[in-house]
Amino acid sequence: MDNMPKRAIRIAVFSVSAGSGHVRAAQALIASAGLWFPEVEVIHVDMMDLVPKLFRTIYTETYIKLIEQHPAVWSYLFNRTNTEKNNSYLSRIRRSIETISTRKLKCALKEIAPDHVICTHFLPAQLFSRRIEKGKYYKPVWVQITDFDAHTLWIHKWMNGYFVAHDELAWRISERGITFENVHVTGIPIMPSFSEILCRRECSEELGLNPSVMTILLMSGGDGIGDSHKLAERLLLAGEGDFQIIALAGKNEKLLKKFTLLAERHPGKLFPLGFIHTVERVMAASDFAITKPGGLTSSECLAMGLPMVVVSPIPGQEERNTDFLLEHGVAVKACDENALIWRVNMLLREPHRLKIMRDKALMIGRHDSARMVLDIVLGKLAGAHQ
Secondary structure: OOOOOOOOEEEEEEEOOOOOHHHHHHHHHHHHHHHHOOOEEEEEEEHHHOOOHHHHHHHHHHHHHHHHHOHHHHHHHHHHHHHOOOOOHHHHHHHHHHHHHOOHHHHHHHHHOOOEEEEOOHHHHHHHHHHHHOOOOOOOEEEEOOOOOOOHHHOOOOOOEEEEOOHHHHHHHHOOOOOHHHEEEOOOOOOHHHHOOOOHHHHHHHOOOOOOOEEEEEOOOOOOOOOHHHHHHHHHHHOOOOEEEEEEEEOOHHHHHHHHHHHHHOOOOEEEEEOOOOHHHHHHOOOEEEEOOOHHHHHHHHHOOOOEEEEOOOOOHHHHHHHHHHHOOOEEEEOOHHHHHHHHHHHHHOHHHHHHHHHHHHHHOOOOHHHHHHHHHOOOOOOOOO
8 A cells, every 4th residue: 555656736726717817827827836846736627617508608708798898887896796795685696696507516526636726716716615614625725816906706714825916915805804824925826937037139039029129018909998900000100219019919810910911011110919828028028018907917017027008907806906006106007099199108208217117017026926826735835925
């Protein structure tokens, strides 16, 4: 019996594919485990793979449509649920629907048999808290909050620990009844590749850029202030001085084609890119980014020391992310297209301002968040508030 091989420690990371941030945090934990913890097996579970089609449609597609087409409605729902009492009628109805719709969770846990669970979305955290309270689950469950603030739906008893982005959030969570010693300031997990020391010149030349020219990274035109390709065109026409733009289209082939046609009309000024796995190298070649303030994207920018021009934050969580970024002097906010052009030109005229923002970003950025989370979960780093 003593010669039998020891089973790897198994961690199940539960996320929800409503937006990309929760899944990206899970992927960062998996990548870090593969790099730093060969004795650990990490399994990713998307809760939406365990629910009926109707529930999945409502939970993911309806969420996306709300924030894109009816942001005021989403803002109302965010604030209403943030102040709603746990025993209210609507809360009880919501919990009942969630419990009925996630019955496959029991089978998934039996099949995976994890030693630890990490939740990167509040839905699995809610479900595990209820199971633990009823004596139906006994393994440690941890929660990784993926924004710079926490909605009430994230906060539950019975969790082994919380991982958060900064000290104030740790304190605020403890004020909601979570033991302060169980709240760990780790940052938000991002890919290990953001820990690499990258050469701007080398990264620029890979992309065909001039490393000595001011470079703007356009990550999103922002819903509500215009299409990305139209925004890029206006920047090219109204921007001051010598600069170049990297335009990310992601998996949007139509947008990439529009960027490509625009680049043909502005040779040497616009550099379109589709979906890439090396965004850290693109960031290393850039002087500042125009972006929506998602928790993961913001964390990546901070780790790279990349100042941000924030556009069109989603009501609720992204608005609070924006507050954090503005308070720490690492971003400016543009409320509409005209404001965006003005702020971009301001940064192009004032490189000293960019340097100050960059230094502040590097001070609060955390590139090793995923490794720190795993260290704490595995008992290799005992202290909280690191």
